[in-house]
């Protein structure tokens with residue numbers, strides 16, 4: 001991965017990062033990725049957007065949107081640069097990033113959008129709805145993730161930046177399995193999320 005130039009964006013515009021995910025549960029891999037990209041790309045804010053109905057995960061059980069939303073709020077509450085949007089949860093129906101970017105553009109006409117994805121998600125992006133149009137609405141930033149190759153092969157030139165972030169071999173799947181087996185998730189997810197999982201008895205029967 002070569003050194004990437006940081007896109008300057010439009011003069012005078014806010015720089016709004018968008019971190020989309022199922023967040024079932026949110027973990028430190030998500031938070032470190034967002035924090036690193038915010039610093040490297042001089043973002044004013046990163047909005048975390050929990051998916052409503054992730055259509056490519058429809059064969060899997062996904063926790064209630066309100067639980068995933070609240071865990072995301074708990075995990076991000078202490079960082080003044082981070083916020084959480086209900087836009088995908090409240091829209092209803094299958095979640096498409098193209099709809100989210102269109103909505104965020106009209107709600108934030110003063111901002112350039114930077115969509116943050118891990119290497120695994122970036123490699124699937126051409127399977128997303130209206131993939132061609134995604135790159136005209138936001139600049140995409142792919143981040144390294146252990147076990148996945150980070151590449152922009154086949155993606156529009158100038159539409160994507162690739163960045164290395166501290167490697168955290170954490171996945172939501174692994175966190176859910178650990179809870180199901182009675183193993184700790186302390187320090188993989190924020191403390192408040194450990195408490196929330198316990199309080200709501202999430203992932204116990206999986």
Ligand SMILES: Nc1ncnc2c1ncn2[C@@H]1O[C@H](COP(=O)(O)OP(=O)(O)OP(=O)(O)O)[C@@H](O)[C@H]1O
Pocket residue numbers: 020021022023024028029030033116117118119120121122143144145146168169170171172173174
């Ligand atoms: N450890 C990590 N390092 C870097 N990026 C990550 C990491 N974990 C997740 N991401 C990225 O965060 C976004 C949201 O991921 P998601 O909520 O699906 O978490 P996940 O750990 O991949 O979940 P699951 O194991 O349930 O598939 C995706 O773009 C994903 O690539």
Ligand SMILES: O=C(O)c1ccc[n+]([C@@H]2O[C@H](COP(=O)([O-])O)[C@@H](O)[C@H]2O)c1
Pocket residue numbers: 019020021022023049051054056057095096097098121127128129
């Ligand atoms: O738009 C699509 O068709 C699409 C298909 C799969 C995933 N996404 C988005 O990619 C992000 C990561 O998704 P996931 O399933 O890995 O949590 C999240 O914001 C999803 O809404 C988007």
